[in-house]
Amino acid sequence: MGRLIVITGPSGAGKGSVVAGLRRERNFHFSVSATTRRARPNEREGVNYYFIDRDEFEQWIAAGDFLEWAEYNGNLYGTPRRAVLEALAAGNDVLLEIELRGAQQIRDAYPDAVMIFIVPPDLRTLERRLRGRGDTADAEVERRMEIARHEIKEAPDVFDYIVVNDELDQAIAEVGGILDSSQGADFP
Numbered sequence: 600m601g602r603l604i605v606i607t608g609p610s611g612a613g614k615g616s617v618v619a620g621l622r623r624e625r626n627f628h629f630s631v632s633a634t635t636r637r638a639r640p641n642e643r644e645g646v647n648y649y650f651i652d653r654d655e656f657e658q659w660i661a662a663g664d665f666l667e668w669a670e671y672n673g674n675l676y677g678t679p680r681r682a683v684l685e686a687l688a689a690g691n692d693v694l695l696e697i698e699l700r701g702a703q704q705i706r707d708a709y710p711d712a713v714m715i716f717i718v719p720p721d722l723r724t725l726e727r728r729l730r731g732r733g734d735t736a737d738a739e740v741e742r743r744m745e746i747a748r749h750e751i752k753e754a755p756d757v758f759d760y761i762v763v764n765d766e767l768d769q770a771i772a773e774v775g776g777i778l779d780s781s782q783g784a785d786f787p
């Protein structure tokens with residue numbers, strides 16, 4: 600059985616970059632989420648997300664097709680169940696890059712999941728990164744900062760490991776070290 604690895608962190612903490620770095624170094628099954636958010640210009644269907652509408656998302660919920668799902672900033676995001684369970688059963692480690700509420704659901708359902716929270720060195724850095732990304736409007740930055748403050752407060756209750764992403768390569772190495780040393784889990 601593979602391990603279920605959850606990486607969470609406020610928008611702008613750089614968890615996407617950490618995950619991209621890990622994927623270059625290691626063999627994971629990366630879970631592609633479904634979302635009702637509209638695709639950004641550089642995003643591709645089936646690579647970054649499955650972009651579906653709210654009706655379809657609600658049908659997936661009703662059918663029990665999500666391992667976890669949550670509403671984040673007005674949009675729904677969820678982890679398709681089947682691909683994850685199949686990859687674990689095939690002995691592959693599975694990486695989920697998800698927000699806090701979903702991470703809590705995974706923690707409750709799979710207590711042996713490896714839970715990692717990525718934080719920015721401080722909130723000013725976070726805001727600078729969000730604004731610097733260029734694809735996020737001001738009001739959206741404000742909302743994401745508000746969510747970030749909340750997530751950072753809650754994180755110690757949910758996660759086994761908190762990694763500060765100041766220098767990207769160092770953060771990637773630190774997460775790699777956590778994965779090398781943690782036992783992970785057996786899944787039914």
Ligand code: 5GP
Pocket residue numbers: 608609610632633636667668669671676677678679696697698699700701702
């Ligand atoms: P974004 O809109 O920036 O792509 O993602 C917003 C937030 O939703 C990020 O924190 C991202 O990690 C999270 N997210 C992406 N996919 C999922 C998912 O399947 N489930 C949950 N709970 N959160 C997700």
